[in-house]
Amino acid sequence: MTRFALEARDRRVLKxxxxxxxxxxxxxILEMADALGAxxxxxxxxxxxxxxxxxxxxxxxxxxxxxSNGGRVCVPTTLNVASIDLLHPELSGRDAATFDLGKxxxxxxxxxxxxxxxxxxxxxxxxxxxxxxxxAWAESNAIVFANSVxxxxxxxxxxxxDICAALTGRVPYAxxxxxxxxxxxxxxRLTGLTDQLLRSEALYPVxxxxxxxxxxxxxxxxxxxxxxxxxxxxxxxxAAAASSGATAMFHAVGITPEAPTLDVALAGRPPVRQxxxxxxxxxxxxETLSTRERDQLTGICVGTPHFxxxxxxxxxxxFRGRRIRNGLPFYAATGRETYAELSARGWHAELEDVGVExxxxxxxxxxPFLELGSGTVMTNSAKWAxxxxxxxxxxxxxGSLADCVESAVAGRIERDEGLWQGA
Amino acid sequence: MKGSGKxxxxxxxxxxxxxxxxxxxxxxxxxxxxxxxxxxxxxxxxAPQIGAVVTGRVLVMPVGRGSSTTSTVLAEAIRLGIGxxxxxxxxxxxxxxxxxxxxxxxxxxxxxxxxxxxxDFEGIRTDDWxxxxxxxxxxxxxxxxxAG
Numbered sequence: 001m002t003r004f005a006l007e008a009r010d011r012r013v014l015k016x017x018x019x020x021x022x023x024x025x026x027x028x029i030l031e032m033a034d035a036l037g038a039x040x041x042x043x044x045x046x047x048x049x050x051x052x053x054x055x056x057x058x059x060x061x062x063x064x065x066x067x068s069n070g071g072r073v074c075v076p077t078t079l080n081v082a083s084i085d086l087l088h089p090e091l092s093g094r095d096a097a098t099f100d101l102g103k104x105x106x107x108x109x110x111x112x113x114x115x116x117x118x119x120x121x122x123x124x125x126x127x128x129x130x131x132x133x134x135x136a137w138a139e140s141n142a143i144v145f146a147n148s149v150x151x152x153x154x155x156x157x158x159x160x161x162d163i164c165a166a167l168t169g170r171v172p173y174a175x176x177x178x179x180x181x182x183x184x185x186x187x188x189r190l191t192g193l194t195d196q197l198l199r200s201e202a203l204y205p206v207x208x209x210x211x212x213x214x215x216x217x218x219x220x221x222x223x224x225x226x227x228x229x230x231x232x233x234x235x236x237x238x239a240a241a242a243s244s245g246a247t248a249m250f251h252a253v254g255i256t257p258e259a260p261t262l263d264v265a266l267a268g269r270p271p272v273r274q275x276x277x278x279x280x281x282x283x284x285x286x287e288t289l290s291t292r293e294r295d296q297l298t299g300i301c302v303g304t305p306h307f308x309x310x311x312x313x314x315x316x317x318x319f320r321g322r323r324i325r326n327g328l329p330f331y332a333a334t335g336r337e338t339y340a341e342l343s344a345r346g347w348h349a350e351l352e353d354v355g356v357e358x359x360x361x362x363x364x365x366x367x368p369f370l371e372l373g374s375g376t377v378m379t380n381s382a383k384w385a386x387x388x389x390x391x392x393x394x395x396x397x398x399g400s401l402a403d404c405v406e407s408a409v410a411g412r413i414e415r416d417e418g419l420w421q422g423a
Numbered sequence: 424m425k426g427s428g429k430x431x432x433x434x435x436x437x438x439x440x441x442x443x444x445x446x447x448x449x450x451x452x453x454x455x456x457x458x459x460x461x462x463x464x465x466x467x468x469x470a471p472q473i474g475a476v477v478t479g480r481v482l483v484m485p486v487g488r489g490s491s492t493t494s495t496v497l498a499e500a501i502r503l504g505i506g507x508x509x510x511x512x513x514x515x516x517x518x519x520x521x522x523x524x525x526x527x528x529x530x531x532x533x534x535x536x537x538x539x540x541x542x543d544f545e546g547i548r549t550d551d552w553x554x555x556x557x558x559x560x561x562x563x564x565x566x567x568x569x570a571g
Contacts, residue, residue: 028524035436035515053492056460056499061529158518159494160525216451217486217514246451246486291468389468390456 004039006030013168021071025164029171032161038172042134047077047166048122050138051159052109053366054083054102062160063108066167073113073166078122080139081306082106085361086118087339112163118361119335121235121306123150126337131257134177136165140248141305141383144238147249149231151257153177156248176249182258183267184251186215187274190224193282197419198226201314202400204233205382207277208240210285212247214275221251221265224277229255232308239305240382283420289385289398291376297413298375300404301364303333304384309341311401315356316347318405324355325411329370330404333359355408368392378413380404431543433511435559437523439535441481441509442554444566445547448472448484454500454519455492463505481553482507483544486514497522501534509535509555513544537561 006014014030016023033041053059063071083102110116117125122137123145129135129152137143138157146152155175157165165171176182188211190198197203211220220241234252241247251259259265302315315332324330332351334342339360342348348358359369365388370377376395379385380403388394399407399415406414450470452458457467463478477500497519500506506526510519515538523534535555539547543563547553550566 024528028521028528031437031524032517032520035517035520037515050492051495053495055455055492055495056502058498058502058525058529059495062498062525065529156518158521159492160498160521161494161517387456390466 003034007041010041010170019071020069021066022167024066024069025071025167026170028161028164029168033172033174036172036174038174040173041170042173042177043169044075044136044165044171045133046129046135047073047075047162048080048135048137048139048142049077049109049114049162049166050080051163052079052082052105054098054105057101060101060105060108063105063112063163066163067108067111071112071167075166075169076127077114077166078117078119078125079109079114080118080142081120081363081366082118082361083366085359087336087360109163112166114166117335119306120363121308121335124306124308124335124338134171136162136171138162140242141235141239143248144242144250145235147176147182148238148251148256149234156246182219182249183269184221184259184265185218185272186220187262187266187271188220188222188277189274190222191276191278193279200400200419201233201236201380202419203282204236205240205380206282206286206289208237209244209289209382209386210277210281211237211250212241212243212245213285215241215245215247217246218272219249219251220247221253221259221262221271223253223262225252225255227254230310232311235305236382243383243386279420279422286398286420289382290396291389292395292397295395295397295413296375297328297407297411298377299329299331299370300378300408301331301333301384302380302401302404303331303359304363304365304379304381307332307334307338309338312338312342312347312351314401315405316350318402319354319409322354322409324408328355328408328411330356330408331359331364331369332356333362333364336360365391376413378404378407430560430562431539433540433543433555433559433561434538435535435557436515436520436538437527437534437536438557438559439509439533440555440557441533441535442552443479443481443508445483445549445551445553446472446475446477446480446507447547447549448482451485453493454496458496458500460496460499460503460505463500477507478505479508481509481511481555483511483547486512486516493518494522494525497534498526501526501532502530506534509537509553511537511539511544511547511553513539513541
């Protein structure tokens with residue numbers, strides 16, 4: 001079936017000499033290699049598996065099949081968010097069957113040798129892929145961050161393939177593993193934006209949403225971002241672009257490692273498209289992220305992708321000790337490493353005191369944590385705003401983190417429109 | 424392209440035979456979140472075809488987008504028997520292909536994924552009858568409706 005000559009080690013695996021699980025994994029990798037027109041396989045240094053959500057029975061059947069056929073990962077493998085919060089199980093399972101399915105999937109991936117990271121932000125873990133390394137990451141926001149901000153090389157991998165790569169340590173040499181495919185093809189120029197907006201975290205999810213929608217599968221270069229832009233702002237940008245488009249990589253000119261200049265990002269070639277990003281275009285994109293703007297506030301969800309320590313620091317600063325309006329749910333989702341650090345610093349207790357409920361291992365748009373009722377949920381995440389109307393049937397209003405905090409304290413939707421006015 | 428029963432050449436990303444009426448999407452759809460695993464309906468609030476049932480249709484759409492959970496949603500839909508009968512794309516989408524491959528390996532159910540020439544792809548209309556063969560060749564018989 002394969003159109004290229006296999007290395008002896010891959011041939012052995014394909015013959016089943018390394019067990020049925022690796023044989024199936026290698027077969028799937030080669031089928032993908034053919035589909036992509038790859039001519040060889042390469043080693044990967046790490047894998048991030050996104051297959052651990054309980055979408056359905058197949059989510060359990062696949063890792064169980066691999067496990068019962070002797071499967072075991074052969075490279076460091078981290079795990080994405082699962083369907084339940086094992087540290088706070090009372091938050092999760094509304095029915096026993098869903099809980100058991102979710103737990104069964106988590107157990108199966110751990111038994112295959114994956115690490116219990118349960119985060120959609122593996123780039124926040126202490127061990128990060130190094131510049132130029134080949135990795136196989138799934139989870140769209142992690143993919144775009146790894147390629148763009150870390151300069152590691154991964155294709156847009158998804159469920160099933162991720163664990164196949166972990167079992168074999170091999171992927172097709174194709175797509176964004178190849179330097180040529182990493183050059184920018186579209187150029188987005190920020191024009192006429194105020195310094196205040198450029199500094200605000202509110203800009204980045206909106207900008208990412210707009211860029212993703214317009215660039216589709218092409219690699220965009222963004223010109224005009226301030227040099228002080230933070231990793232969390234780039235995270236929000238990438239997560240939004242990967243939701244509205246199929247974006248797997250962007251260049252922030254003068255900021256991200258493969259774009260010291262626009263010319264380098266473009267590899268000296270002319271772009272396919274050039275687009276000016278104006279305040280009007282951003283305002284329009286911001287509006288499409290809200291299904292409702294004036295309504296009863298039923299809760300707030302932040303931490304999609306998982307909140308970093310720096311974002312928790314900002315959250316504490318914004319609350320200034322003020323409490324959330326009585327009984328209004330305010331969920332902040334994060335990974336276990338950050339969660340442990342919050343406890344060590346005493347921030348956990350402080351945030352709980354204010355009324356913030358911490359969620360780990362999972363994401364608030366995966367499970368309906370909130371009693372949604374007829375009200376509207378506020379979020380500072382374009383990704384949450386994009387998916388939650390579909391996964392939860394929620395109405396959403398999009399705001400900055402400061403908007404989320406002010407709304408939580410006031411008990412009603414408050415959005416600072418000043419940021420979005422012209423200079 | 425509109426010639427009745429004319430055989431066109433596609434590339435089998437996941438090989439198999441299938442037929443059914445086309446459901447043409449001109450905008451990419453993320454099956455993850457965009458398709459209900461209870462009803463087989465498109466539930467993406469951003470999709471013009473919201474409410475349309477995917478089950479048994481040959482889904483004709485631009486390359487998928489967004490969440491990498493899409494593979495699982497497709498595999499589960501195929502397992503449940505509510506998935507599309509085939510998917511026709513103008514480019515390779517490995518995330519969709521994987522879903523179909525895993526459903527084949529675990530459950531022996533085939534949902535062919537076909538890469539069509541962009542011109543042939545553009546010519547397909549909703550409700551055209553599409554027959555796909557194992558070698559990737561396919562025929563398009565014009566249907567009555569045209570919602571594409």
